[in-house]
Amino acid sequence: MNYQLPILLYHRIINTHSKIGKHKLYVHDKDFRMQMQFLKDHGYETITFKDIDTVTPEKKVILTFDDGYEDNYTILFPILKEFGFTCVIYLVTKHTRNEWAIKEGEPELHMLSKERIREMSDYGIEFGGHTRTHIDLKNCKKEKLVDEIAGCKKDVEEITGKSCISFAYPFGAHNEETLQAVRDAGYKYGISTIFGPANWKEDPMRIRRIEVRPSTSVSSFKRKVSGHYYEKNIYKLFSGK
Numbered sequence: 001m002n003y004q005l006p007i008l009l010y011h012r013i014i015n016t017h018s019k020i021g022k023h024k025l026y027v028h029d030k031d032f033r034m035q036m037q038f039l040k041d042h043g044y045e046t047i048t049f050k051d052i053d054t055v056t057p058e059k060k061v062i063l064t065f066d067d068g069y070e071d072n073y074t075i076l077f078p079i080l081k082e083f084g085f086t087c088v089i090y091l092v093t094k095h096t097r098n099e100w101a102i103k104e105g106e107p108e109l110h111m112l113s114k115e116r117i118r119e120m121s122d123y124g125i126e127f128g129g130h131t132r133t134h135i136d137l138k139n140c141k142k143e144k145l146v147d148e149i150a151g152c153k154k155d156v157e158e159i160t161g162k163s164c165i166s167f168a169y170p171f172g173a174h175n176e177e178t179l180q181a182v183r184d185a186g187y188k189y190g191i192s193t194i195f196g197p198a199n200w201k202e203d204p205m206r207i208r209r210i211e212v213r214p215s216t217s218v219s220s221f222k223r224k225v226s227g228h229y230y231e232k233n234i235y236k237l238f239s240g241k
């Protein structure tokens, strides 16, 4: 299989003082730093979706962070600046706390403030849409769908003053109606979790990512950014909608 641009999926970056939840949607700062060191030592460059169509994929990686937690500013941002790297952050625009996760027993966490988003955007971090309220889009009426998807794009653009070109489906949940609503809203790219074709160009509305977990070792990280992480058999297993 040809080399595939690695697009990594993260949520929070935490340190020893951070609250942690049962869903383990975090990576420790010391592990993240080792991962960034690996990228730097091996000549990788971080790109964002605005570059995806114009660069060759070799030695490039896209780092994505879902939800827009405050620790993306307090812990992640200083590390990115230290390495001269960038990333893409998917925002939930109408919540200042993680309401959708608190309901499920996760600890209460603050989301990025508009001021912090602007500062990070000025640095070069790209912001994408992740709905207004982190709703499950597969169980959503048409009108609500438009508000959550197109409304979120408008919100992100108002905050950053830049075009919001990609949208990540909350919980990875999507169907044909969702994909159409994302297209209609004017997003160029729809971002999935681990489902989608091997090569993003085959379906720009279902771009697959590779998850980095708290337990991901440097050797496993190396495989994830190798450009050959999803080999044919795994592709078949995960290519269902």
Ligand SMILES: [Zn+2]
Pocket (backbone or CB within 6 Å): 066, 067, 130, 134, 170, 171
């Ligand atoms: Zn999310």
